[in-house]
Amino acid sequence: MTSHRMPAGSDPARPGPDHPLTIWVDGEPVPGTAGQTIAGVLLGAGRRQWRTTSQDGAPRGVFCGIGVCFDCVVEVNGLRDVRACLRRAQDGDVVARQGAGPEATP
Numbered sequence: 001m002t003s004h005r006m007p008a009g010s011d012p013a014r015p016g017p018d019h020p021l022t023i024w025v026d027g028e029p030v031p032g033t034a035g036q037t038i039a040g041v042l043l044g045a046g047r048r049q050w051r052t053t054s055q056d057g058a059p060r061g062v063f064c065g066i067g068v069c070f071d072c073v074v075e076v077n078g079l080r081d082v083r084a085c086l087r088r089a090q091d092g093d094v095v096a097r098q099g100a101g102p103e104a105t106p
């Protein structure tokens, strides 16, 4: 069986209707779908970077995508250093960018 012969409604990778959600990123609403990670929501919205490095301010977003590199960390609902590639987005999550080093901490 190939995916080309499967009707869209019977695709097991997409078994049901989308359940939309909204997260708030730096004060702006960003739409997503239940089941997506925060990184997935951000990437789906066209955002490729949401953090900078402490050494030279280089932009970072998803690098490994599996929770190993910590390049994707964000603040979620006041909790710092949350890996966006692992944290499943919840409707109403408040996400803020964060820098990597102490100089970025207020």
Ligand code: FES
Pocket: 061, 062, 063, 064, 065, 066, 067, 068, 069, 070, 071, 072, 073, 083, 084, 085, 086
């Ligand atoms: S992208 Fe590497 S930990 Fe999230």
